[in-house]
Structure formats: structure tokens, C-alpha cells
Amino acid sequence: MADANPYIEKPTVLVVDDTPDNLSLMSGLLKDKYKVKIANNGARALKVVMTGAPPDIILLDIMMPVMDGYETCRHLKENPETRDIPVIFLTAKAEVEDEMKGFELGAVDYITKPISPPIVLARVHTHLQLKRVRDYLKDQNEFLENEVRQRTQEVVAVQEVTILAMASLAETRDNDTGNHIRRTQFYVRALAEKLRNHERFCHLLDDDKTIELLFKSAPLHDIGKVGIPDAILLKPGRFTPEEFEIMKSHTTLGRDAIRAAEQRLGLELPFLAYAKEIAYTHQEKWDGTGYPEGLSGDDIPISGRLMAVADVYDALICRRIYKEGMPHEKAVGIILESKGSHFDPDIVDAFMEIAETFQEIAKRFEDTDHDLEKHAKQ
Amino acid sequence: MTDSNHEQQQTILVVDDTPDNLTMITSLLKDLYRVKIAVSGKKALQIAFSNEPPDLILLDIMMPEMDGYEVCSQLKNDSETRDIPVIFLTAKTDVEDEVKGFDLGAADYITKPVSPPILLARVRTHLRLKRMTDYLKSKMDQTGAW
Numbered sequence: 001m002a003d004a005n006p007y008i009e010k011p012t013v014l015v016v017d018d019t020p021d022n023l024s025l026m027s028g029l030l031k032d033k034y035k036v037k038i039a040n041n042g043a044r045a046l047k048v049v050m051t052g053a054p055p056d057i058i059l060l061d062i063m064m065p066v067m068d069g070y071e072t073c074r075h076l077k078e079n080p081e082t083r084d085i086p087v088i089f090l091t092a093k094a095e096v097e098d099e100m101k102g103f104e105l106g107a108v109d110y111i112t113k114p115i116s117p118p119i120v121l122a123r124v125h126t127h128l129q130l131k132r133v134r135d136y137l138k139d140q141n142e143f144l145e146n147e148v149r150q151r152t153q154e155v156v157a158v159q160e161v162t163i164l165a166m167a168s169l170a171e172t173r174d175n176d177t178g179n180h181i182r183r184t185q186f187y188v189r190a191l192a193e194k195l196r197n198h199e200r201f202c203h204l205l206d207d208d209k210t211i212e213l214l215f216k217s218a219p220l221h222d223i224g225k226v227g228i229p230d231a232i233l234l235k236p237g238r239f240t241p242e243e244f245e246i247m248k249s250h251t252t253l254g255r256d257a258i259r260a261a262e263q264r265l266g267l268e269l270p271f272l273a274y275a276k277e278i279a280y281t282h283q284e285k286w287d288g289t290g291y292p293e294g295l296s297g298d299d300i301p302i303s304g305r306l307m308a309v310a311d312v313y314d315a316l317i318c319r320r321i322y323k324e325g326m327p328h329e330k331a332v333g334i335i336l337e338s339k340g341s342h343f344d345p346d347i348v349d350a351f352m353e354i355a356e357t358f359q360e361i362a363k364r365f366e367d368t369d370h371d372l373e374k375h376a377k378q
Numbered sequence: 379m380t381d382s383n384h385e386q387q388q389t390i391l392v393v394d395d396t397p398d399n400l401t402m403i404t405s406l407l408k409d410l411y412r413v414k415i416a417v418s419g420k421k422a423l424q425i426a427f428s429n430e431p432p433d434l435i436l437l438d439i440m441m442p443e444m445d446g447y448e449v450c451s452q453l454k455n456d457s458e459t460r461d462i463p464v465i466f467l468t469a470k471t472d473v474e475d476e477v478k479g480f481d482l483g484a485a486d487y488i489t490k491p492v493s494p495p496i497l498l499a500r501v502r503t504h505l506r507l508k509r510m511t512d513y514l515k516s517k518m519d520q521t522g523a524w
Contacts, residue, residue: 099495109499118476122486126503133510 010035011128014055016045016072017090018064022113026059029117030124042067046075049082057128059111059120062091062102070105077106084134086127090115159271160216166258167219169226179365180314185218186361187310194350195306201346204302214303217274221282221307224254248291254279274303282307285342297344305344309335309351312342313358319367328359388505389414391432393422393449394467395441399490403436403467406494407501419444423452426459434505436488436497439468439479447482454483461511463504467492 012035015026020040027036037055039045041064049055058076062069069089076082089102092113099110109123167181192214196205204210225233228250232243239247255276262268281295281304288296290308316331326334332355339348351358389412392403400415407413414432416422419441426432435453439446446466453459463485468475476487485504488497 096493096495099493103495103499108503110496116473116476118473118480119487122480126486126507130503130507130510133507133514137510137513 011056012037012053013124014039014045014048014058016040016042016058016064016069017061019061022061022090025115026120029115029120033121034124041065042069042072042075045072049076049085054082054085056085056131057124058085058087059090059124060087060107062089062098070101073102073105073107084131086131088123088127159269163216163219163271163275166223169223179367179371180318181219182365183314183318183361184221184307184310185215186365187313187358188218188306189215190354190357190361191306191309191347191350194354195347198346198350201302213271213274214278214306216271217278217303218307218310220254220258220275221278221311222250222254223257223275223279224250224252226257227253248283251280251283251292277301277303278307280304282311284308286344287341290342300344305347309343309347312338313351314362317362319372328355328362388412388433388509389430390501390505391416391422391425391435393417393419393435393441393446394438396438399438399467399492403492403497406492406497410498411501411505418442419446419449422449426453426462427456431459431462433462433508434501435462435464436501437464437466437484439466439475447478450479450482450484461508463508465500465504 010033013030014037015023015030016039017023017026018040023038023040027038030036037048039048043066045058045060046067049058060069060072064072069091073087073089076085076087083106086108087106088109088111089107090111090113091098091102102110108127111120111123168178189211192205192211195201196207196211198205228247232239232246235243258272258276258279262272278301280292281301284290284293284295284300284304285308286297286300286305288294290300313331313335316334317325317328319325332352335343335348335351339345343351390407391414392400392407393416394400394403395417397417400417404413404415414425416425420443422435422437426435437446437449446468450464450466453462453464460483464483465486465488466479466484467488467490468479469490479487486500488500
């Protein structure tokens, strides 16, 4: 740090003294190095400080009529805007008690009158430098904190964009519109929230972060459909047994695609662990008749069990370009019938309790005619 | 930066040929800082150039053999000790003497008899300034600029 010309502009020194001779003496001494403002009493000093750019340092006489230096200093230190301006007292007094009083009020030093020019210059220089370094470090702290906040936001944004980009790939090749992804994502979260204190699920679900990860991962449940040939994926009628076998492989393909992405990245991301689980197990059934593994009961990850209910409900109620959606009540009835066969009974109970929430979510992200037409053209 | 914690670890070297002055100043500083003392300029230089240099030096001017000016100029002419702030302790209040001290690189003056609040305020100011500039310099060394 060069002492020579550390400022782009000269720092401003405010000199406060009721004796004109003192003011002109101080001005003469300081004006080469600093911009000098003067005030001949405390009230004027406060006015100068509050209007325009505040001074960088204040040299403050103590004995003044109307408002003395102590009182002026007290006002300056009470105001958050002026608190950090260093105040040096100018005084003829040299009593220790007076000095204590000044320091207690927040002054940084004393200069005794009659003033010694080198002392004035040295003390002004010292406190300006101290203030400048402090301000710089303060700025730097704020800068670093800001930077960390920014980076964190970026990481979160990248995660979300990654998931949405991957999910939208699956969408473009499927009959589903983007709304299916939005709806199932919200259903999964609603179910998870409902079950977070349930004795069978609380060990996993009673945690905001997990629920948030499930919410973010749910859109990837059908990512594997990217690997299914169009002739099968877009076939309007029933699948032949061979076609169905190929269709079933979307679960394995989905998990493997996410796994491959992680391997290329060289690290496992927690938010993708659920995505893999959901992609791989959302077609399993409680009674073991699902695919790809034929897992049953608690062997099916909770994330996959939640997704199964959400996915089936949405498939039932949603409109297609070629069909109307099933009424909500009918879909609820079908889910209830499948309690203990297709679905985890406790999850179905939770679903029954919040069926209205499902209906609201479905309404909120309803496919409009425009959505359906737009999607059909893709 | 919490001042109290850091200042506790900072070391002040007090140089004076009068034992009473050393005792008095040490008693003022010892609760807040580590205090080392030297009764001559020569001893002061030995401590300043040791492996554990002080963070600040309070330096009497009038001493036999080697006076405060001489000690200061030797400290300021060596890159190892140049950045240690030196505050002169003096009964003199002559402007020319003050100019001479500042020209030699002193940071400030404290007039004797010493006023405790003034002593503590100036010591604190210059330790703070040194600590912050040291910090910035270390950052500068790390990054090449600041």
C-alpha cells in the first residue's frame, strides 16, 4: 500500500473549532494533502456531516459554545451513518478524566493545543489509513459472503436445470405433456409430507431436505423412455407381449442413464440417488407382480412406492388427444381397489386423506387444448 | 475481527532506561498485551531482531549510549523490522524533534508523563493498523494483488 496517493480523490477532513484563527491554521496545514471542510460550532458540524459526502475524518474542538465537542461526538456516534467516521479531539485541556470521557464517547485520539503540525499530520494520516483498510476489509467480507451465496444459488440452479433438461427429453418423446411431470412431482411431495410423521416412513421422510430431493427427482421417473423406439412408445393401442417387454426396459434404461451421467461426472450427487431409485422402481407393485425386479412390500424403495401412486393417478385422470380423462372420483376408486395389491396400503390411506389435494394439483397443471395440440405436433 | 482476542496475543516492546517508567507502562499494558522490556537501545535491537519480534515498540528517546532516534533508524533501515510501528515516548515537545522522529519513520509520539487512556488508545490504533495491513499483505502475497 503506497502512502503517496492512496486515494483517487483526496480524503476530506472536517475541522470544527469556534476560533477562526484555529480554523485557518488547520486549513493551511491540511489543504495540500486533504480536502478541508470547516465548521465553527457543533451544530454546523453535524449539518456538514449529514449533507453531501460525509468527511473521512473529523477534528473536533471540545470547548465550543452552544454544542460542545463531547455532545457533537455523542450525536455522531449514535447515528449508524456517521458512527464509523473517526473523531480526533482538539483540546487545550490535558486532564486524564477528560481524555477518558472522550475515548468513552468513541473518539480515536487527542491532539493538544497549541497544535504541532507534524503530530496533526501523522495522526490524521494514521486514522485515515486505518479507516481505509477497515472499509476495504469490510467490503471484502461482504464480497466473499455474497460470492458464496451466489455460488450456492448457481449450484442449486444447475441441479434443477439438469433435472428439467433430462426430464424434458423424456417428455418430447412421450404422449405426456410437460404438465404430467409437474403434476406427479407435486403429488409425490404431497404424499411425502402427509407421511412424514408416519411410523413406517418417518425415518426417511421426516426431513425437509429429503422431501425437497424427492420433489426434484420425481420428474426423472420416465427418463428411460428416451431409449424406447417411437413405434412402441407412441403406439396408441395395446402392446404385444414383445413390445411390452421392451417398454418395461424404460425403468432399467432410466436408472442406467443417470448412473452413466454420474460416472462421467466422477461423483455421486445426492439429488440423483433418488432419481435413480424412482426411475428404476416406480413400476414395482406391492404384491410383487411389477417390474423390473418383481420386488414386493418394503423391498421396494419408498420413493418408488410414492411415485407409483402418483404416476397411476395421473395416468387415469389426464386427458390425451385421443381420450378424455377419467373423473377424479373414479380414479380414486381404482387406487383404493389396488390397496395392498399394486400399492402400499399405508400410502393409499394417505392418498385417500389428501385426495382433494391431488385434485387441486391436477387442476392447477391441467392440460389445455393448446398444450395437447402443441404436444401432438412435436 | 474481534479485537480483544487478537490483541491478547500481540507483543509490545517497551524501551526505557528508567526502571520506574518500565514498571508503570508494563502495568498499564500487561492485561491486554504480552509485554517485553529493554533498558537500553542495544537490548531493544536484540529483541527486535530475534525470532519473536514485537508487534509494536514504545521507545524512549533520551537514553545513554544509543538514543531512541538511533534505535529507530536502525529498525527502519532493515526490511525485517521496518514494519514494526514505533511510538516515541518523550518529555520533549519541540516541533523540530517531532519532525525528526517522523522523518525517521516513527508512527506517533506519547508525551511524558504518560496519560494512561492516551497510551492505550495509540497502542491500540497502531496494533490494529499493523494487524490489518499484515493481513492484507499476506493476501497480496497469496493472490498477487488486492
